[in-house]
Amino acid sequence: MRFLSPEYIPFALLAALALALYLFRRRPKRIVVSTLPFFKSLAKEHQEAAWLRWLKRILSFLMSAAIILFAVGSLARLVISPPAGEVSTVVILVDRSASMGVELPGGGKRIDENMKIVRNRLAGLPGGVGVMVMAYDRQPEVILPRTHDRREITRALVSITVRPVEGESAAALKQAEVYAALDKPAVIWHVTDSIKHSGKSADDSDVTVPEKGIEISDIIIPANGLANVGISAFSIRPLPLENRRYEIFVQVHGTSPESREATLDMKLDGKLVQLRKFSITSETRERFLIPVEAGEGETVTLQLRMDGDALMTDNSVIARVPSPSPIRLLWVSENKSPFTQLALSSLGEDVTAYAATPSEWPLKDDFDVVIFDGWLPERWPVGGSYIAISPPSSSGPVHALAVKSGGIPLNTLRVTDDSHPILYGVANRRVSLTQTSVLEATGSIQPLWIGSAGPILLAGEQNGQRIVVMGFDPDRSDRLPLMASYPLLIGNAIYWSARPSIEARGIKCMKTGDIIPVGGSAMRWTVLSGNEFKNEDQPLKGRWVSLDRVGIWETEDGKSGSAALFSSTETMLGSDDGAAVPDASAASEVKTGFISGDLRGKLLWGILIILVVECYLFHRKAVY
Template sequence: ALALAGQLAASAVQAQVWDASDHPAQPGTDGQLPAGVILIGRSVALPSALNAGITAADLRRRPLEPGQIEVFVQVEAVLPPDTTAAAELTAAIDGTTVTLRALSFSADATGRCPVQRLSIPLDRPVGTLLSLALRLPGDVLDLDDRVELLLPRQERLRVLLVGAKPDPFVSIALAGLAEAGAISVASIEPAAWRADLAADVVIFAGWLPSEWSARPALVIDPPAGRPPIDALAIAGGLAVDSPRLADPGHALLYGVASARVAALQTAVLPSAGPLTPLWSSPAGPFLAAGEIQGARMVALAAAVDRSERLALTSVWPLLIGNALLWCTQPERDRQGGERHHTGTVLTLKGAQLTWSDGTTLRSASHLVELDRLGAWRTEAGETGSAALLDSGESVLPVAPPASGEQAASPWWRGDLMPLLLGLLLGLLLLEAWLYHRLGVA
């Protein structure tokens, strides 16, 4: 914007560009303007800022806890320096309040408050629209106080287990998840495998099809040399105690005590390629996750039933649950709708977009600007939501001191050069006067 304004101003003589903003451009940005164009910043910031806003919000299913959803919320605030304030954060589903949190803010000498992050659990929520509302007395910006999120459908994951002799501990872990209501499991022999079988995620136990079809998959003890993994077999296996972690923060390892694992590695997974290593031994990676042909995959090159400390610990069912959720995360996110910042321009399949407040917008070009807050959906089944969610917008700047305030500052602050020059001139005049008097005497 600054460069475009400079091009327009360059056509005039003695042109100026005025930047009126709460964050006016600094003098160092003059290099973006043509020669002869002067940049003048005009601050329109408030003399005193008082605002709290939601700067991040997202939903997450809890592993191994069917129907349990966590709402992660980040709140930032700016207050008058060295003051405190109290606020309330409410969560409502389809207009019914389900929880309320009290927040307390304390500003430092600059008015900034520490960032607050909250986790709000939802127990089997029934409804479609989750609304978050933040209330702070005297808040000067309402646009960052409200966020709407579409709740995902509470459906069981359809899991298909394919293997000639599946590991019994794999079946036990899946049976526990099915009993808890998280998944439904179907098992088939490799000879009955078809790429068009309906399932949200497929578990291949000791077997891989000759032709790979892109779909979410968990591969346990993969056969050597079979694409798309191309694992290298280890004769007799390799006992691994406390595997090395390549990425401890990966979602697949959430809550997993990797240091307690003692597994029998049966193959080495490629360290370079579409799968990212997560567990490694001196021989190489044996747990990896990534995307192949646009679908997520998790590969575990270990014999679970022959591992010393894996199947009979809490690590195993948690690892299976994390893998199933992680592999199906993109599809579940699409069901819950995509979250965007306000002002985003989208290309949609549908020609009619309906907001949660009932407002309808038609676009023959299928280009739509998200110009308001709230959730939306189209007649083509697309869903999403729009919110401000911007720390730079919520943490409001404060206007610089007025010129009168600067003039009232103590005389010894600021540029002392004029004072020193005045003293030097007075000293020279005094010396000349004394020399003249003494010379006359």
């Protein structure tokens, strides 16, 4: 038992006043008579037996005290926990992900239909059950802590709106179970759109098994007969060695009970530049690579169109073309090889090369790629990408041993993966070189060329670093430095190694629901409204913000990027794979005792009943 407004409890002392009045009441004079039978023959209302009078006095006092205590209990919001074995808590867990906003065939949004069921269940919920409201998309959020106030619950439910964010139910369910476990037995009403989300799918390995005393009841309205298509992945990157040319990767998911035609429009600054048509059937996935010529800062808009599309949130992506900044390259060598210098000079404006000697290492500036030519630092640097040419010894992920006596001439090489980007355009069979270092492939660094003395060319990623190791010296090799394959090999190695940096500098297209650090007091969004762009300002309340719109964002501290839904599960509208859907409309069987929960209403009714009984006794039965 507890009081939600304990400041009213002192008023209960008024009951002591009633008790004092009862104890120190004026007692009638007692007179001894010998003719009591004659007095008894008088009208009945003028005489009472002592026990009856005592009973009436006690009754009157108890009713007065009860009225005072009931009123105080009502003001102080008396709440009594239900007895053991009865449901004490209901956690309403609402999925507010994008797919909850689909338009149902009968009209209305899916979340609205779900909320109707929740409200019906709430109406039948006994007053003694505490209710907590949570909502989730990618992150769970407590909308309303545990309360017995039904109006607050209704307000909390109304305040929940669909966000264009992917739903991740597992974490939310776990958190809901934590809250539910605080006051067991408990029921979690999981309002969602998918059995997969609810954690009951047979093929889901992450099936949530609630702990004892907690029951999960799903409220699901399936997406039967609905069609949808949406963009589930997007990327834009500049094409190597090609100015103003970019390649856009788009992945589209779609679902439809029958085959439908869909169109993907690509616009630059609002002008249509590409158009792709494709068919959508049951659970379709399409991928597109769209080359486009665009200038820095231009707005790329991808928009899907399909008749009967149930969810519009996932139909568009807006992004700005990134600035084509060149690759910053550092060449560290004691003796600069003219062949390597020639190869670097052939890369043009895409690469800005800087030279340094081993004595100048390390440098303060950051570089996308560093070439260690004939030298390796004793302490391997952290971060970045590295190309080692003819390493004299081992360092870091590079395991090498210099070949003495002039090296090992090799005319034929074995190629392990000729489709590797580093070997793009390289004439592997015509290579003739002199191996100056014996290499060892370790970890994820794999050999690409293998000669008679082991690997000659290694490439791979280790500890987040892209590393290319070349076990030959171009100055001492016969044919390779004179061929076009060498500048290609160097160029490919540089571009492959610089790819993470390029992508990091490139367009930042994030998923909605991502949390980013921000500065300033507001965030400006450019969103698509119909076929036009519209600016919206989002006030910032902290240093971190969750991206909750589809569009381009810019912060006052100069950061920018774009956000879109990018969720195949949301696009597929929570397809249930034929799994049985629980009867969401069934009335809740949650039952508790009569004297439990928020007793304000019952106490007020009690006061009313006591007053009516007192009126009846006072006026009808003359209890005074």
